[in-house]
Amino acid sequence: MAIERTFSIIKPDAVAKNHIGAIYSRFESAGLKIIASKMVHLTKEQAEGFYAEHSERPFFGALVSFMTSGPIMVQVLEGENAVLANREIMGATNPAEAARGTLRADYAVSIDENAVHGSDALASAEREIAYFFAADEICPRTR
Numbered sequence: 001m002a003i004e005r006t007f008s009i010i011k012p013d014a015v016a017k018n019h020i021g022a023i024y025s026r027f028e029s030a031g032l033k034i035i036a037s038k039m040v041h042l043t044k045e046q047a048e049g050f051y052a053e054h055s056e057r058p059f060f061g062a063l064v065s066f067m068t069s070g071p072i073m074v075q076v077l078e079g080e081n082a083v084l085a086n087r088e089i090m091g092a093t094n095p096a097e098a099a100r101g102t103l104r105a106d107y108a109v110s111i112d113e114n115a116v117h118g119s120d121a122l123a124s125a126e127r128e129i130a131y132f133f134a135a136d137e138i139c140p141r142t143r
């Protein structure tokens with residue numbers, strides 16, 4: 001098993017509903033360690049840059065507007081197969097299709113306000129971590 005790092009966001013809807021602690025508890029119960037964390041309120045430019053891969057999609061404007069609507073929590077999770085493990089904890093993008101017991105089944109209301117983000121691959125995890133965190137803001141506990 002490989003120890004990986006992945007990038008996670010608790011989106012504005014879940015922060016507004018006071019679900020930060022419940023969601024952190026899910027990560028920790030699954031064996032993922034939070035090795036960096038902060039609250040930020042994205043500017044339009046930051047949200048557009050983060051989601052640049054979706055810039056041609058019809059929902060891009062709605063996505064940027066939602067992601068800038070309130071503060072978010074951003075965190076780096078570390079653990080065995082962290083990228084896939086976090087995607088499993090999150091559940092499907094559309095909460096209507098998310099498996100029981102996943103974060104999106106329990107905390108998301110719609111495909112556009114779906115509680116959490118998680119990197120979809122190791123390469124995107126590296127890029128997304130670097131988008132939000134300087135090296136000295138990350139505190140690995142697996143040394």
Ligand code: GDP
Nearest residue numbers: 059062063092093111112113114116117118120
């Ligand atoms: P994820 O990796 O599971 O978050 O899904 P994607 O990378 O495909 O999409 C990024 C984000 O864009 C999703 O988490 C949703 O917030 C939003 N999104 C994706 N598809 C749709 C859609 O069809 N409509 C709307 N309104 N938002 C969407």
Ligand code: MG
Nearest residue numbers: 117118119120
């Ligand atoms: Mg994605």
